[in-house]
Amino acid sequence: MTATESSIAIARTAAKAAADKIAQDIVAMDVSERLALADVFLIASAPSERQVNAIVDGIEEELAKQDLRPVRREGRSGGRWVLLDYADVVIHVQHEEDRVFYALERLWKDCPVVDLQLGDDASAKAGAAAESE
16 A cells, blocks of 8 residues: 555645755655555755744645645644644654754655655755755
8 A cells, every 4th residue: 555646745735834844854654554644744844933933824824725724733743843633744853952852754764755746846945955054
C-alpha cells in the first residue's frame, strides 16, 4: 500500500505553505506501509520558536482554504515541536535543535520519500533567508 493521492496533495500544499514561511529541510515520507494511522509524515524545521509558530500558522491557513482542519494539534505553546494531525497526514514542525536530537528521518529512513514538487523557488528562498541572517 502507498500513500493516497489526496494525502500527497495535502502534504504538498502544507510543504509549499511551510516553504513560503522559510521553513528549512522540508521532507515528506510515505509511512503508509509502516503505520495504520497515517499515510504521510511531513517534517520541517526553523531556527526559532517564533518561526516554528509562523510556519504552523501558514500551514493551517493554507489547508483551511481547502476546508481542512487538524484533528489534533500539540506543542503549540512551546513552539519547539508542533504536531498537526490531519488524519492521513501528520505534520511535524520542529525547532532545528529538536529536529537533530529526535532525528525523525532516521527513525523512518526505510520509508520512501515523497516528491513535494517544491522546485528551485523554495530552495532559493531558504538559501536567501539563511544568507541574510
